[in-house]
Amino acid sequence: xxxxxxxxxxxxxxxxxxxxxxxxxxxxxxxxxxxxxxxxxxxxxxxxxxxxxxxxxxxxxxxxxxxxxxxxxxxxxxxxxxxxxxxxxxxxxxxxxxxxxxxxxxxxxxxxxxxxxxxxxxxxxxxxxxxxxxxxxxxxxxxxxxxxxxxxxxxxxxxxxxxxxxxxxxxxxxxxxxxxxxxxxxxxxxxxxxxxxxxxxxxxxxxxxxxxxxxxxxxxxxxxxxxxxxxxxxxxxxxxxxxxxxxxxxxxxxxxxxxxxxxxxxxxxxxxxxxxxxxxx
Numbered sequence: 001x002x003x004x005x006x007x008x009x010x011x012x013x014x015x016x017x018x019x020x021x022x023x024x025x026x027x028x029x030x031x032x033x034x035x036x037x038x039x040x041x042x043x044x045x046x047x048x049x050x051x052x053x054x055x056x057x058x059x060x061x062x063x064x065x066x067x068x069x070x071x072x073x074x075x076x077x078x079x080x081x082x083x084x085x086x087x088x089x090x091x092x093x094x095x096x097x098x099x100x101x102x103x104x105x106x107x108x109x110x111x112x113x114x115x116x117x118x119x120x121x122x123x124x125x126x127x128x129x130x131x132x133x134x135x136x137x138x139x140x141x142x143x144x145x146x147x148x149x150x151x152x153x154x155x156x157x158x159x160x161x162x163x164x165x166x167x168x169x170x171x172x173x174x175x176x177x178x179x180x181x182x183x184x185x186x187x188x189x190x191x192x193x194x195x196x197x198x199x200x201x202x203x204x205x206x207x208x209x210x211x212x213x214x215x216x217x218x219x220x221x222x223x224x225x226x227x228x229x230x231x232x233x234x235x236x237x238x239x240x241x242x243x244x245x246x247x248x249x250x251x252x253x254x255x256x257x258x259x260x261x262x263x264x265x266x267x268x269x270x271x272x273x274x275x276x277x278x279x280x281x
Contacts, residue, residue: 031125031126032125032126032127032130033127034127034129034130037126037127037130037134038127038129038130038133038134038137039134039137040130040134041130041131041133041134041135041137041138042134042135042137042138042141043134043138044134044135044138045108045134045135045137045138045139045141046138046141060145060146060149062097062100063093063096063097063146063149063150063153064149064150064153066093066096066097067086067089067090067093067150067153067154067157068153070085070089070093070217071085071086071089071157074217075089078217078218083158086154086157086158086159087159088219088244089216089217090150090151090153090154090157090159090247091171091240091243091244091247092214092215092216092217092240092243092244093150093216094147094150094151094171094172094175094243095175095211095216095236095239095240095243096211096216097146097147097149097150098143098146098147098175098176098178098179099175099178099179099182099207099211099236100204100207100211101139101142101143101146101179102139102143102179102182102183102185102186102203102207103186103199103200103203103204103207104139104142104186104200105135105136105139105183105186105187105190106183106186106187106188106189106190106199106203107186107190107196107199107200107203108135108139108190109132109135109187109190109191109278110190110191110193110195110196110198110199111196112131112135113190113191113281114194114195114196118131118278118281128279129275129278132187132274132275132278136180136183136184136187139183140176140179140180143175143176143179143180144172144176147172147175147176148172151168151172161247161248161249162247162248162249162250163246163247163248163249163250163251164249167246167247167248167249168246168247170246170251171242171243171244171246171247174239174242174243174246174256174259174260175239175243177259177260177263178239178259178262178263180263180267181262181263181264181265181266181267182263182266184266184267184269184270184271184273184274185266185270186199186203187270187274188270188273188274188277189202189203191274191277191278191281192277210234210236211236213227213230213231213234214231214234214236214237214240215231215234215237215240215241216236216237216240220232220237235258235259235262238255238258238259238262239259241255242255242256242258242259
């Protein structure tokens with residue numbers, strides 16, 4: 001009876017020795033570079049959507065509901081015809097739907113932080129900011145999906161941009177660049193607050209009034225004087241004007257320059273702040 005444990009120990013030792021020989025004879029895989037690591041984490045973000053497709057509801061169903069409801073309920077009252085209001089609304093809803101999606105960048109980061117996933121990432125031999133940058137790149141896919149859905153719905157409803165397909169693509173690209181800059185604000189919030197629900201509530205408390213106090217839905221000239229002045233300088237209004245201009249083929253260079261400048265400033269300010277908080281969290 002005493003020989004059985006000894007035999008078991010010997011077999012275990014032999015197995016461990018075989019495993020060590022197999023490992024030592026296999027060349028060690030090269031360390032992932034910054035770019036490949038970031039792209040891997042971007043793919044992780046897209047796989048999350050693949051396994052939980054409900055995450056796409058906010059970038060598909062909700063924007064479509066906004067287009068349909070505002071066009072056919074308020075179109076006649078606001079512009080006199082649903083067709084005229086549709087042409088005004090679609091570029092604005094494109095801006096709104098994509099910017100709303102940026103809130104979820106902060107929510108996703110906070111979820112990884114509170115569940116301990118970030119601690120696991122820190123144990124990996126990879127470039128430290130790779131999970132953060134990869135997550136942002138993956139979220140960019142969501143922005144593109146949200147924009148494509150809105151444009152397709154507009155085309156189905158009869159929207160025909162004078163700038164053609166090129167103008168629509170340019171407008172979408174400009175909105176995505178702007179959203180990328182804004183998403184750094186929400187990742188900072190995601191690292192400062194304690195729960196995903198708090199990030200979600202705080203994000204929409206900020207983005208919701210700014211969006212409705214813009215020219216997304218109505219012309220600023222129909223608003224009271226002080227409110228009109230605010231709407232005219234609201235960066236979201238300028239982004240909506242640039243989007244409409246690109247789709248119509250008459251975009252103002254000054255509007256595009258302001259949008260790009262705002263995106264650069266937001267990224268320059270909040271990207272380093274997010275990275276610093278991420279390292280300390």
